[in-house]
Amino acid sequence: MRSPDPLRNGVDNNRSPSAPRFHSTVAEHKLRRFNSLILVFRLTSFSFSLASSIFMLTTSRTSDSPHWHHYDTFRFVVAANAIVAVYSLFEMCASVWEISRGATLFPEVLQVWFDFGHDQVFAYLLLSASAAGTAMARTLKDMDTCTVSNSFCVQTDIAISLGYAAFLFLGFTSLLSGFRLVCFIINGSRFHL
């Protein structure tokens, strides 16, 4: 492992006077662009997962329609999407902090491991919730629940689709945070320049 980069944890005012200014400017610019991309993905993931939770929570408006909380699987879908929405909101704040101040919220080593670990786990959680939700929704269609209350089924389908969309963007984010992590392991800095 090489010695830590001067950009480590954003302490760019401690930069060695021998380091070329041009190289650092390029690195800072690229790091900012990379973090902005992560922020956009997190915002999209947050929006989709929040929308999915809200859609599922508002499926049962009349007393005679089925209730989402009567089905374990739909409870899992709501919980997974809510967890991802809260996590994405927190990570968006951390991203904004990093972009504006040039330093990570936690110490850099903790931040890169925290981001990648949680992105991976929550991406898998969201996918499994959506897949289980899909299986349940298909079963309900075979069981005449959907002929009795079609709007319930349509709304659960939309909620599950929004969950898949949130997973997709969380998966992309997980690839980017994985890249940052490996850069940190190899170079001692979260950016590869």
Added chain:
Amino acid sequence: MRSPDPLRNGVDNNRSPSAPRFHSTVAEHKLRRFNSLILVFRLTSFSFSLASSIFMLTTSRTSDSPHWHHYDTFRFVVAANAIVAVYSLFEMCASVWEISRGATLFPEVLQVWFDFGHDQVFAYLLLSASAAGTAMARTLKDMDTCTVSNSFCVQTDIAISLGYAAFLFLGFTSLLSGFRLVCFIINGSRFHL
């Protein structure tokens, strides 16, 4: 991006005479150990996914018991596990080739992208199949299918659990192949030394 490592695609007989011998020996040794770890994970993943497919295929031995192929979700479980078993077998051959000859089966750039891309996609595929299978198995328990034919339900539960185990090891492999890919992107070589 730095210039390609002498170990690139195993062409170690082209090593520059100026490169220190000690460094190359350590790199070769570490690369071999890393590849052996990937091979062990792939073997485990192969065994679990094959066992899962076989368990699910042999659930319906009597004509009066339910058949796995009557349920879309269980067909998905069988297909996903069979795909992962075939893929793991192919990747095990590629790993053995790489360990024994010191060169990747495909050109290095193709190999690292192929491995990581397929590991990621198949890990997500297997998880979604297992999660959907779990939701279906829970529904069957509520629908009295399991009181009529308990052995069918027990056997599907075992098949799904084996699928989760295969996913776990495929997930680990995906982390390792991701590490190799980022090393390749940064250093121009699949190993970071």
